[in-house]
Amino acid sequence: MDTIYTLILVPMVYLAFFVFFAGIIWRITALIRKPKLPTTLKIYPEKKPAILWALTDTFFLPGVRRNNPVLWFFLMVFHLCLLLLFIGHLELVWDLPMFQMIPHEIFLGNGFLGIILSVSLLFFLFRRFISPTKDLSVPEDYFVLILLFLTVIFGSEMDWARRWYAYEEMGPAEYRAYLQTLLAFKPDIGDVNISGHSFMLVLHVFFGNLFLMVFPFSNLMHSIFAIPLNKLRRG
Amino acid sequence: MDKQLQDKLLELFTGKLSRQVQLYLDTCSRCGVCSDTCHVYASMPIPKYTPAYRAEVVRRIFKKYFKAQGKLLPVLGEAKILDETALDELKEAAYSCTGCRRCMVYCPFGIDTQQIMSIAKLLLIGANSEPEILTMLADMSISKGESIEESKERFIEGLKRLETDVIDKWKIKAGKTPIPTDAQNADILYVALAGAHSIVPAAAIFNAAGENWSLSFFEAVNFGAFVGDPAKTKLISDRIVNEAKRLKVKEVSICECGTAFRVMKHLSGPQPFKVSSLTEVHARYLREGRIKLDQSKFDLPVTYHDPCQMARNAGVIDDPRFILQHLTDDFREMAPDPKYNWCCGGGGGLVALGEETLDFRMKSARVKADQVKKTGAKILATACENCHTQLSDLNDHYKMNVEVKFLSSMVADALVH
Ligand code: SF4
Ligand code: SF4
Numbered sequence: 001m002d003t004i005y006t007l008i009l010v011p012m013v014y015l016a017f018f019v020f021f022a023g024i025i026w027r028i029t030a031l032i033r034k035p036k037l038p039t040t041l042k043i044y045p046e047k048k049p050a051i052l053w054a055l056t057d058t059f060f061l062p063g064v065r066r067n068n069p070v071l072w073f074f075l076m077v078f079h080l081c082l083l084l085l086f087i088g089h090l091e092l093v094w095d096l097p098m099f100q101m102i103p104h105e106i107f108l109g110n111g112f113l114g115i116i117l118s119v120s121l122l123f124f125l126f127r128r129f130i131s132p133t134k135d136l137s138v139p140e141d142y143f144v145l146i147l148l149f150l151t152v153i154f155g156s157e158m159d160w161a162r163r164w165y166a167y168e169e170m171g172p173a174e175y176r177a178y179l180q181t182l183l184a185f186k187p188d189i190g191d192v193n194i195s196g197h198s199f200m201l202v203l204h205v206f207f208g209n210l211f212l213m214v215f216p217f218s219n220l221m222h223s224i225f226a227i228p229l230n231k232l233r234r235g
Numbered sequence: 236m237d238k239q240l241q242d243k244l245l246e247l248f249t250g251k252l253s254r255q256v257q258l259y260l261d262t263c264s265r266c267g268v269c270s271d272t273c274h275v276y277a278s279m280p281i282p283k284y285t286p287a288y289r290a291e292v293v294r295r296i297f298k299k300y301f302k303a304q305g306k307l308l309p310v311l312g313e314a315k316i317l318d319e320t321a322l323d324e325l326k327e328a329a330y331s332c333t334g335c336r337r338c339m340v341y342c343p344f345g346i347d348t349q350q351i352m353s354i355a356k357l358l359l360i361g362a363n364s365e366p367e368i369l370t371m372l373a374d375m376s377i378s379k380g381e382s383i384e385e386s387k388e389r390f391i392e393g394l395k396r397l398e399t400d401v402i403d404k405w406k407i408k409a410g411k412t413p414i415p416t417d418a419q420n421a422d423i424l425y426v427a428l429a430g431a432h433s434i435v436p437a438a439a440i441f442n443a444a445g446e447n448w449s450l451s452f453f454e455a456v457n458f459g460a461f462v463g464d465p466a467k468t469k470l471i472s473d474r475i476v477n478e479a480k481r482l483k484v485k486e487v488s489i490c491e492c493g494t495a496f497r498v499m500k501h502l503s504g505p506q507p508f509k510v511s512s513l514t515e516v517h518a519r520y521l522r523e524g525r526i527k528l529d530q531s532k533f534d535l536p537v538t539y540h541d542p543c544q545m546a547r548n549a550g551v552i553d554d555p556r557f558i559l560q561h562l563t564d565d566f567r568e569m570a571p572d573p574k575y576n577w578c579c580g581g582g583g584g585l586v587a588l589g590e591e592t593l594d595f596r597m598k599s600a601r602v603k604a605d606q607v608k609k610t611g612a613k614i615l616a617t618a619c620e621n622c623h624t625q626l627s628d629l630n631d632h633y634k635m636n637v638e639v640k641f642l643s644s645m646v647a648d649a650l651v652h
Binding site for chain 1: 256257310
């Protein structure tokens with residue numbers, strides 16, 4: 001068991017990040033090497049400055065709101081929570097005083113954000129069972145949602161699981177110690193595999209790793225392509 | 236499908252992969268937001284008529300041959316081999332899409348289904364499976380461009396027969412030609428369609444405005460664009476470009492044909508002359524006081540259908556409304572507004588295919604008919620040949636009880652001295 005834990009917590013993490021970054025760079029290079037169409041593909045009426053409107057379109061999804069307000073609500077909530085959780089993970093490694101306005105140890109709502117994320121993910125998943133989204137969806141779409149769901153569930157409920165065991169044994173301080181050794185390329189999983197709820201951490205990291213490796217080769221790349229695409233539409 | 240043909244088609248596909256198109260193919264979360272934004276799906280809710288489904292028909296082939304994921308794990312994205320069935324699907328997808336780009340307005344990533352369908356159309360041409368009529372019409376336009384000297388005389392003779400009609404609408408000074416052609420250094424080269432309705436009213440208005448203009452020998456309509464053949468599209472628009480350069484005109488004005496206008500204005504690179512639509516020219520004359528219109532000429536409620544290729548896709552939005560203000564007191568805007576306006580259902584070559592597509596055109600544009608009826612208007616104006624034909628068909632089919640009119644002919648009928 002220990003070997004598996006270590007494999008997931010150290011080499012797999014490195015591999016995942018490598019695949020993630022290399023994959024993204026590869027995808028972007030492949031795109032940039034293609035010739036640019038010289039013509040405009042924008043939609044009218046135009047509004048200036050185009051880049052600001054493209055950013056608004058990217059981050060506020062006005063078209064979705066007009067067409068499907070319920071989906072829009074879940075999409076907004078989902079992406080916002082994702083952003084907050086991303087910041088939360090940064091806080092696990094570094095002190096970010098800016099985000100400590102409300103002092104906290106366990107980041108952001110003790111798993112509450114994770115619940116919101118999970119609910120949104122289930123919503124996204126179940127709408128894929130209804131036509132016409134059902135007819136559009138391909139296995140990749142379900143796969144990515146399920147993967148993300150698993151990552152989120154084990155990550156966000158880690159602190160809840162912690163309460164079932166010796167609460168003080170393993171918490172953010174231990175996570176941080178572990179992550180910092182990873183970052184320094186002197187990996188040492190330290191105390192993160194001793195507590196009863198370590199399995200939560202290991203599963204979270206495992207699914208997270210998979211997620212990172214799938215990212216560059218899936219429609220998750222929409223997160224990176226959204227801005228240039230919206231810029232195209234705005235001209 | 237034999238290997239040779241497949242290779243040829245994949246080569247055509249590769250040629251289409253510009254940065255923009257690859258972005259469109261690389262991104263689609265299959266969220267389905269676009270589904271009911273397409274008039275076809277909104278009128279006939281069958282999944283294959285959603286924009287994303289259409290795009291997936293092309294995207295699956297893209298994944299199979301151009302993506303690591305499709306090569307290694309084809310099931311993930313349902314990557315698909317390019318074979319005869321794929322061709323059938325491509326045809327169904329491409330020729331049930333009018334290229335109106337309404338879906339693009341709603342898509343969170345602004346994916347341009349028209350661009351993706353242009354790949355499908357090109358593959359069909361490569362496999363000789365495109366609608367033959369369109370290629371035939373395109374070839375006719377091109378050969379006319381090559382042998383213009385031979386047909387010039389007949390063309391000018393034909394124009395002579397229209398002269399009295401032009402003068403009926405607007406008297407000109409003795410000695411002036413009602414429909415000038417080949418005029419060096421003209422301020423405007425007007426490119427019409429074959430047909431008096433596209434020449435007579437426009438000529439009367441040019442004369443009323445005292446314009447120094449010339450009529451092009453060529454028709455504006457670009458069948459190359461309808462069939463999705465970039466080489467033919469260019470040959471067809473080049474005939475006009477060359478004529479404009481030869482005559483050293485300042486401006487080329489395209490008649491009421493949405494596709495011809497968009498191709499010339501936005502899709503064929505910078506030109507040494509200004510490109511405008513006839514509608515824009517008429518609005519300019521009104522603004523500059525060069526023509527005056529009788530506002531009481533039409534005493535019925537009027538609404539205006541924005542041709543997708545003119546409005547949403549080329550920006551001619553305010554000018555037709557400005558003109559209509561001078562034509563009626565009772566203008567009724569359609570809802571939703573121009574950016575979100577429903578396509579008439581006739582674009583992308585569907586109207587040019589005539590009877591063959593009539594049934595589909597009527598069924599797929601039910602939402603358009605409803606939208607028109609809701610305005611309560613009795614005159615339905617528009618500024619595109621395709622739209623005009625399709626709207627007239629819809630008018631009969633759905634008993635819309637309107638009179639479909641070209642905006643230019645309304646302007647010509649309301650001219651006052
Ligand atoms: S709205 Fe855009 S991203 Fe969503 S399914 Fe349609 S084309 Fe794909
Ligand atoms: S371009 Fe128009 S017809 Fe084609 S899929 Fe989009 S909405 Fe439908």
